[in-house]
Amino acid sequence: MTKIVLLGAGHLAVHFYEQFTACPKVHLIQWYNRSIQKIYFAKEQIKITDQINELEDADLYLLCVKDEAIEPLSEKIKTCGLVVHCAGGISIDQLKGTFRKGVFYPLQSFTKERFLSFDQLPFCVEALEKKDQQLLCEFAKQLGGIPHLIDTEKRAQIHMIAVWVNNFSNHMLDLGNDLSQKHQIPFEMFRPLIEETFQKAMSMGPQKTQTGPALRQDLKTIEKHLDLITDQDIKKLYLNLSTSIQKKHEQ
Amino acid sequence: MTKIVLLGAGHLAVHFYEQFTACPKVHLIQWYNRSIQKIYFAKEQIKITDQINELEDADLYLLCVKDEAIEPLSEKIKTCGLVVHCAGGISIDQLKGTFRKGVFYPLQSFTKERFLSFDQLPFCVEALEKKDQQLLCEFAKQLGGIPHLIDTEKRAQIHMIAVWVNNFSNHMLDLGNDLSQKHQIPFEMFRPLIEETFQKAMSMGPQKTQTGPALRQDLKTIEKHLDLITDQDIKKLYLNLSTSIQKKHEQ
Structure with missing residues (x-):
C-alpha cells in the first residue's frame, strides 16, 4: 500500500485529499500546508502539519503547490522517498534535493467546489528512475486513472495545448456570456448549442465540425456581426478569429 | 394538424424531414428542392418536386435554404399560407411576396450525419401577425422545442453570440487538435479536460471557471508556450487571446 504525504492546499490538493481518503489502496498519512488553517477541517481524519521539517516517512511526497513554490519548497524536504510535483509546465529539474524525483501531472482542470472523478483520467508521469516510473504508473491506476510516460518537453507541449x-475555449463562452448579458438574452438559451458543439467536436473531430460565416467566407454576415459589437478589442478579436478560421480552412 | 411544405435539402432541411416524419402532430405534405436528386431518397414517403410553381396548399412553408437564396426563392412562391425562413442573420423583410411572413430559427448547429433531438431546443420565432406568431410557437412546441418571440434585431445578436x-470555441479545439498532431500527442488524451471544461462552464458560469497562465498573469509560462509555437499567426492569436483574458479579468 502506497504511503503518501500531501503538500499544499489548493484545488488539486483538496481533490487528491478527497480521492485518497476514499481509495482503500492509498494510505494518506500526513497533510502539510504552510497555513494550517486551510487544512484544519481534515485534522480528525489525518495528521496535519505546517512544519516542513516534521514530514513523516512515506513512499511518495506529492507537491501540489503553485509553480513558483515548487523549487523553494522542495529544497526544504529531507527524505529518501520519491518527491514529485504535479505541474504541467514545470521541469522535473526544478525539484531541488537529494531525494528521488518525479512528476505526476493530471490532465484536468480542478475546482474545489466541484466533485470530479479520477476514473479514466490521464496522468502524465515522469521519473528519473525506472522503478519510480513504475510506482507512479501503479499509483495512477490505483486512483482509477490512465498513466502516460511523458517527459518534461512533451508535458510542456501538452500544457500549452490544454x-x-x-x-x-472557456474564454469564448465567457465573451458569449458577456454579450448575452449586454443584449439581455438569457445565456441559458445557448445551452443546447454549446452542448452539441462540444459533443460533436469530440465525436467527429473539431476540423469536420467547423461551421459559420468565417468558414463560408460570408463577409456580409461578418460585417453585420462587427456592427453589433461596440467594444473595439472584442471587435478586433472577432476579426482575428474569423481570419484564423479562414486561413486554416483554405489551406 | 399543421400541413407543411419543406423547401431546401441542406443539413437543417434533412433534420426537419426526419423530425416531421416521426412527429404525429405534423403533416409534411411536400418537399421541394431545385435538385431533385438530393431528396429522391424520400420519394416513397412524401411528394417531392423541383418545380417551385407546383407547391401544394399548406399552412406553413419552411424555407431551409442558404442565406443568399432566401430572397430570390421567396419571390417565386405563390401562396396564401405562411412562409418562413430559418436563418439567424437574415431579416424577415428579405422574404419577398404577398404571402404572410415569419421566421423560425432553431438555435442549434445541424449536421446531416448526426441525429439530434429537438427536445427543449430553443426556436426563435418572428411573424408580422399575432396569429402567425401563435402558429409558429405552437409548431415549435409540437416538435418538442421551446419557442421564444424574438425580433430580427435581437435574432441578429443571438446569431452573433452563437x-x-x-x-x-470549436476553432480553439481545432487548433488544439492541430497542435496535438504536430507534436504527436493523441488528441483523445484531452477528452476528459474538454468535457469538464464545458460542463463546468455551463454549471458554474464561464466567468467563474476561467483559469490558466493568462488569468494568473503568469508571463513566464506564456513565454514558454509562445516558444513552443512555430506558426507566426497561431503565436499571435495565442498572445491576443491571453491579452483578452487579462483585460477582461482585471476590470
Whole structure:
C-alpha cells in the first residue's frame, strides 16, 4: 500500500485529499500546508502539519503547490522517498534535493467546489528512475486513472495545448456570456448549442465540425456581426478569429 | 394538424424531414428542392418536386435554404399560407411576396450525419401577425422545442453570440487538435479536460471557471508556450487571446 504525504492546499490538493481518503489502496498519512488553517477541517481524519521539517516517512511526497513554490519548497524536504510535483509546465529539474524525483501531472482542470472523478483520467508521469516510473504508473491506476510516460518537453507541449482547449475555449463562452448579458438574452438559451458543439467536436473531430460565416467566407454576415459589437478589442478579436478560421480552412 | 411544405435539402432541411416524419402532430405534405436528386431518397414517403410553381396548399412553408437564396426563392412562391425562413442573420423583410411572413430559427448547429433531438431546443420565432406568431410557437412546441418571440434585431445578436460559443470555441479545439498532431500527442488524451471544461462552464458560469497562465498573469509560462509555437499567426492569436483574458479579468 502506497504511503503518501500531501503538500499544499489548493484545488488539486483538496481533490487528491478527497480521492485518497476514499481509495482503500492509498494510505494518506500526513497533510502539510504552510497555513494550517486551510487544512484544519481534515485534522480528525489525518495528521496535519505546517512544519516542513516534521514530514513523516512515506513512499511518495506529492507537491501540489503553485509553480513558483515548487523549487523553494522542495529544497526544504529531507527524505529518501520519491518527491514529485504535479505541474504541467514545470521541469522535473526544478525539484531541488537529494531525494528521488518525479512528476505526476493530471490532465484536468480542478475546482474545489466541484466533485470530479479520477476514473479514466490521464496522468502524465515522469521519473528519473525506472522503478519510480513504475510506482507512479501503479499509483495512477490505483486512483482509477490512465498513466502516460511523458517527459518534461512533451508535458510542456501538452500544457500549452490544454490552454487552447480549456482556457481559450472557456474564454469564448465567457465573451458569449458577456454579450448575452449586454443584449439581455438569457445565456441559458445557448445551452443546447454549446452542448452539441462540444459533443460533436469530440465525436467527429473539431476540423469536420467547423461551421459559420468565417468558414463560408460570408463577409456580409461578418460585417453585420462587427456592427453589433461596440467594444473595439472584442471587435478586433472577432476579426482575428474569423481570419484564423479562414486561413486554416483554405489551406 | 399543421400541413407543411419543406423547401431546401441542406443539413437543417434533412433534420426537419426526419423530425416531421416521426412527429404525429405534423403533416409534411411536400418537399421541394431545385435538385431533385438530393431528396429522391424520400420519394416513397412524401411528394417531392423541383418545380417551385407546383407547391401544394399548406399552412406553413419552411424555407431551409442558404442565406443568399432566401430572397430570390421567396419571390417565386405563390401562396396564401405562411412562409418562413430559418436563418439567424437574415431579416424577415428579405422574404419577398404577398404571402404572410415569419421566421423560425432553431438555435442549434445541424449536421446531416448526426441525429439530434429537438427536445427543449430553443426556436426563435418572428411573424408580422399575432396569429402567425401563435402558429409558429405552437409548431415549435409540437416538435418538442421551446419557442421564444424574438425580433430580427435581437435574432441578429443571438446569431452573433452563437458564433462565439460555437464557431470560435470549436476553432480553439481545432487548433488544439492541430497542435496535438504536430507534436504527436493523441488528441483523445484531452477528452476528459474538454468535457469538464464545458460542463463546468455551463454549471458554474464561464466567468467563474476561467483559469490558466493568462488569468494568473503568469508571463513566464506564456513565454514558454509562445516558444513552443512555430506558426507566426497561431503565436499571435495565442498572445491576443491571453491579452483578452487579462483585460477582461482585471476590470
